[in-house]
Amino acid sequence: MTAHQKNFIAGEWVDGTGITRDINPSNTGDVVGEYAKADKAQTEKAIAAAKAAFPAWARSTPQERFDALTRISVEILARKEELGRLLAREEGKTLPEGIGEVARAGQIFAFFAGEALRLMGEKGASVRPGLDVEITREPVGVVGMITPWNFPIAIPAWKIAPALCYGNAVVFKPAELVPGSAHALSEIIARSGIPAGVFNLVVGSGSVVGQTLLDHPDVAAISFTGSVQTGRKIAQACVLSNPMKKFQLEMGGKNPLVVLDDADVKVAVEVAVNGAYFSTGQRCTASSRLIVTAGIHDRFVAAMTERMKGLSVDDALKSGVHVGPVVDQSQLDQDLRYIKIGQDEGARLHWGGELLNRETPGFYLQPALFTEATNQMRIAREEIFGPVACVIRAKDYEEALAISNDTEFGLASGICTTSLKYASHYKRNSEAGMVMVNLPTAGVDYHVPFGGRKGSSYGAREQGAYAREFYTTVKTAYTFPG
Ligand SMILES: NC(=O)C1=CN([C@@H]2O[C@H](COP(=O)(O)OP(=O)(O)OC[C@H]3O[C@@H](n4cnc5c(N)ncnc54)[C@H](OP(=O)(O)O)[C@@H]3O)[C@@H](O)[C@H]2O)C=CC1
Ligand SMILES: O=C(O)CCC(=O)C(=O)O
Numbered sequence: 001m002t003a004h005q006k007n008f009i010a011g012e013w014v015d016g017t018g019i020t021r022d023i024n025p026s027n028t029g030d031v032v033g034e035y036a037k038a039d040k041a042q043t044e045k046a047i048a049a050a051k052a053a054f055p056a057w058a059r060s061t062p063q064e065r066f067d068a069l070t071r072i073s074v075e076i077l078a079r080k081e082e083l084g085r086l087l088a089r090e091e092g093k094t095l096p097e098g099i100g101e102v103a104r105a106g107q108i109f110a111f112f113a114g115e116a117l118r119l120m121g122e123k124g125a126s127v128r129p130g131l132d133v134e135i136t137r138e139p140v141g142v143v144g145m146i147t148p149w150n151f152p153i154a155i156p157a158w159k160i161a162p163a164l165c166y167g168n169a170v171v172f173k174p175a176e177l178v179p180g181s182a183h184a185l186s187e188i189i190a191r192s193g194i195p196a197g198v199f200n201l202v203v204g205s206g207s208v209v210g211q212t213l214l215d216h217p218d219v220a221a222i223s224f225t226g227s228v229q230t231g232r233k234i235a236q237a238c239v240l241s242n243p244m245k246k247f248q249l250e251m252g253g254k255n256p257l258v259v260l261d262d263a264d265v266k267v268a269v270e271v272a273v274n275g276a277y278f279s280t281g282q283r284c285t286a287s288s289r290l291i292v293t294a295g296i297h298d299r300f301v302a303a304m305t306e307r308m309k310g311l312s313v314d315d316a317l318k319s320g321v322h323v324g325p326v327v328d329q330s331q332l333d334q335d336l337r338y339i340k341i342g343q344d345e346g347a348r349l350h351w352g353g354e355l356l357n358r359e360t361p362g363f364y365l366q367p368a369l370f371t372e373a374t375n376q377m378r379i380a381r382e383e384i385f386g387p388v389a390c391v392i393r394a395k396d397y398e399e400a401l402a403i404s405n406d407t408e409f410g411l412a413s414g415i416c417t418t419s420l421k422y423a424s425h426y427k428r429n430s431e432a433g434m435v436m437v438n439l440p441t442a443g444v445d446y447h448v449p450f451g452g453r454k455g456s457s458y459g460a461r462e463q464g465a466y467a468r469e470f471y472t473t474v475k476t477a478y479t480f481p482g
Contacts, residue, residue, distance in 0.1 A: 004034035005036065005183045006036045007036050007038050007202050008186050008187075009038075009200050009202065010045065011195075011196025011197060012196075016035075016039070017042070018037035020035050020037050020176050020179060020203060020204075021034055021035075022178070023328070024092075025324070025327050026092060026315040026324060026325050026360060026362040027315065027361060027362055033179070033180050033183075036203065037176075037205070038208075039204065039208060042204075043173075043209045043213065044212060046200035047142060047171055047200075050169035050200055051141075051218045052197055053195055053196065054141055054168070057167055057169060057198045058167040062119070064193075065165055065167070066117055069113035071191075071193060072109045075188045075192075076109060077106035077107075077110075080099050080102040080106065083098075083181065083184055084098035084100070084101070085099075087152055087180075089316070089317060090181065091177075091178050091316075093279050094322065094324050095316065095319070097278065101151060104154045106157075107446050108446050109161045111161070112467075113165070115165050115467075118465075121136035121137065126478065130480060131478055131479065133478055135476050135477075137474055138475055139167035140220045140221045140471060140472065142168070142170075143159075143170055144171050144173065144213035144219045144221070144222045145159045145223050145224075146210050146223070146234070147173070147174050147224075148175050148225050149175035150283060152178035153184075156172060157185070158463050159225075160189070162467035168221075171202060171213060172199070172202070173206075177328060186199070214238065217242060220245060221247065221471075222234060222248075223462075223470065224247065224248070225250040226250075227252060227383075234247060235247060247458070248459030248460050248462065250284065250450075250451060250457055251458075252409055252411070253284045253288075253411035253456050254288055254382070254383055254407050254408075255286060255411055255412045256287070256291050257271065257276075257413070258291045258292075258416070259293065259416045260296070260422055261293045265300060267438055268300060268416040271416055271438065271439060271440050272287060272304060272389070272416075274442070275440035275442050276288060276290070276389035278323065278442070279324075280365075281367070281386045282326070283442045284411055284456070285412040286389075286442050287412075287441040288380075288384060289380055289389070289390060289404075289407075290391045291375075291391075291392045291394050291404055292391055293394050293397065297391070301391060308351050311367060313325075313356055314358050314364070323367060323387060326365050331385065334386065335384060335386030336355075336365075338384045338386070339368055342390065346372070346377075348370060348372040349369075350370060351367075352365075353366060353368030354366050366387075369389055370388070371390070372393075374392060375392055375403045381407065397425075401425075401430070405429075405430065405431045407454075409454055409456045410452045410455070411432060413432035413436070413441060414441040433450075433451045433452035433453050433456065446464075447464050449461035449464045450462045
């Protein structure tokens with residue numbers, strides 16, 4: 001077993017007060033690594049280091065920030081196979097999915113390297129004679145990042161890259177389940193030339209490290225992705241802290257995919273299988289409600305079942321595998337609990353849903369498809385976060401749209417149709433932050449905004465140039481030249 005990896009605080013690699021073990025969900029006998037766990041005092045040190053380093057970094061030139069972010073991007077992209085393997089081994093995504101996610105992280109850093117050069121202010125005339133008005137953007141300060149396990153490198157990248165780009169200092173708390181990718185990313189950032197203290201890694205639990213970030217007055221902002229339950233706690237803590245913190249929350253989804261009578265069945269099945277089951281369904285953008293109109297329903301379900309029979313569910317690192325394991329025992333228990341709930345509610349478990357034995361001990365679950373579900377059932381209303389989807393029959397487009405919007409979430413939505421009229425209508429009327437036509441609800445570009453409505457998201461959008469809303473604060477300056 002490898003020696004344990006350390007946290008990065010004030011430019012030094014430091015030991016923690018405990019150890020967390022990173023377990024491979026494809027083979028629970030395989031320990032990916034051991035990582036130092038920080039406590040409250042160490043988290044406070046990281047915050048103090050970030051606070052001390054912030055003023056100089058805030059005044060660094062766009063060229064310095066461009067250079068550092070470019071170096072990070074270049075190294076991530078050069079090592080995408082190796083890092084993708086680490087990611088697949090610790091999280092259970094398939095190897096191509098892992099490599100794809102790492103590449104996306106590298107591209108995100110490249111994008112924000114360019115953004116450092118593009119940040120401009122505005123200058124205008126005052127409504128009062130002889131005065132000038134300038135509007136500029138300044139960094140927010142120390143930003144705490146609390147990230148989930150399902151995208152161990154892309155989500156940290158899309159928070160850390162814009163934070164550094166706009167001159168903020170960072171304290172990064174990854175999910176305890178996936179410290180390996182977070183540590184590898186932190187090593188790359190540590191050698192990028194960014195001054196000591198500007199970036200800090202503190203691995204540890206949400207209740208200790210996360211809570212310390214929330215409680216500390218020197219943390220100016222929190223960027224969070226994870227469950228709705230934790231998101232609510234974070235919102236309350238940020239509002240009650242003194243001074244109040246800026247915060248953004250990216251939370252759950254119960255994303256609908258509408259399949260209309262006029263859809264190309266082959267396209268619809270590919271879109272649905274990808275959206276519902278790839279990355280083991282562990283995406284907040286996953287399509288877990290398949291809303292299918294009556295005229296295509298039976299053909300769609302039959303073709304979907306055939307396609308699902310051909311999915312290979314196995315060790316994430318094996319070639320040719322389509323669906324890797326569930327991330328851990330607790331998530332697997334949640335998936336199985338919901339499969340039972342669906343059956344008890346009267347939905348029909350049409351295909352899959354059983355535990356699978358493979359060569360190595362892992363959390364293998366056959367992707368599950370429910371039919372005869374209604375939108376009132378818990379399996380259609382609550383986020384399961386696993387390879388479980390349900391088909392809901394709709395009589396026509398209007399009913400499908402109404403069901404699609406009848407949810408407390410609003411992250412992503414999709415429609416499969418060959419009709420321009422319905423595609424356009426759906427894009428305008430779907431109550432989601434991201435709408436896809438003939439494409440899976442999951443899988444997005446890195447240079448455009450990401451986020452949702454209703455219970456899915458709170459605060460400014462992430463990714464693309466829109467990220468500057470969260471990571472900068474606006475200043476309005478008036479000058480009377482005399
Ligand atoms: N929408 C999304 O993108 C995601 C949704 N989920 C949903 O959440 C469920 C549970 O997953 P899980 O990873 O446990 O999600 P959580 O919301 O519990 O965790 C997300 C992050 O928040 C941290 N955290 C937990 N509690 C606190 C707290 N009190 N204060 C500060 N930080 C905290 C976690 O730390 P740590 O875990 O290290 O203790 C982790 O880094 C999933 O089954 C799924 O339904 C999960 C991941 C992503
Ligand atoms: O769909 C994607 O590519 C991103 C999804 C995501 O960020 C998430 O599931 O947490």
